Amino acid sequence: MASPFLKAAFAAAAFSLLPLAVAAHGPEQHSPVGEPGKASAVSRTIMVSMSDAMRFAPASIAVKRGETIRFVVKNDGLEPHEFMLGEIKALQEHAEVMRKHPTMVHDEPNAITVAPAHTGELIWHFTTAGRVDFACLIPGHFEKGMKGDIRVGR
Numbered sequence: 744m745a746s747p748f749l750k751a752a753f754a755a756a757a758f759s760l761l762p763l764a765v766a767a768h769g770p771e772q773h774s775p776v777g778e779p780g781k782a783s784a785v786s787r788t789i790m791v792s793m794s795d796a797m798r799f800a801p802a803s804i805a806v807k808r809g810e811t812i813r814f815v816v817k818n819d820g821l822e823p824h825e826f827m828l829g830e831i832k833a834l835q836e837h838a839e840v841m842r843k844h845p846t847m848v849h850d851e852p853n854a855i856t857v858a859p860a861h862t863g864e865l866i867w868h869f870t871t872a873g874r875v876d877f878a879c880l881i882p883g884h885f886e887k888g889m890k891g892d893i894r895v896g897r
Contacts, residue, residue, distance in 0.1 A: 776828050776875045777895075779852035780811035780866035788813040793857065793879065795820035797887035804893045811868040818857040824879045824889070827854035828867060831876045831890075838878070838885040845882045856881075869895045 789812055792800045806812055816826045827834065827849065841847055849856055857863040869875070878890040 776830060776853065777867055777869045777871065780813075780868035782813070782866055784811040784868065785813045785866060786810040788815055790815050790817065791826060792817045792819050793824040793826065793889070795822055797879070797884050797889040799826075799877070799879075799889065799891045802891035804891070805896065806869050806893060807896050808869055808872045811866065814855075814865045814867065815862060816855055816857055816865060817862045818859055821859050823856055823858055823881060824884065825849060825854060825856040825881055826863075826865060826877055827851075827880055828865075828875055828877050828893075829853060834876055834878045834880065834885070834890070838880045838882075841880045842882045849880075869893075871895065872897045 787810070789804060789806075791804075791814055793816065794800070814826065818824050827837075829837070853865075853867070855863040855865045872895050875893040875895060876890060877893065878885045
């Protein structure tokens with residue numbers, strides 16, 4: 744069971760990332776990283792593998808603005824990994840929080856943690872053209888290069 748301090752730290756970290764993931768700033772503005780998608784609206788599925796070499800495959804993905812993507816994320820390693828969408832600065836800041844609180848567990852719509860030899864799924868709707876980053880924020884993984892990017896075209 745997590746301590747009250749750990750729960751508070753997790754809540755603060757989740758709160759800091761969630762606006763980047765799901766908040767709309769008005770009727771025509773969306774977060775740079777999009778919003779949670781609905782299974783009924785999936786445009787296509789993209790397979791992503793994670794390894795103990797601290798890499799994602801593919802590490803670079805292209806989607807179109809407006810697409811809803813089902814990411815099927817497979818952990819090919821022997822240790823847990825995660826797939827978290829966000830802006831690079833927010834991911835870097837959250838990686839720092841994770842180093843201070845290594846037992847933190849994510850429960851945000853823009854992240855999935857996958858146990859060794861398991862597969863998980865994340866559905867995301869890309870509302871804005873530009874760049875979205877993804878990373879594994881388990882302590883040490885991001886620092887060893889476990890990150891990638893999604894180019895969202897028009």
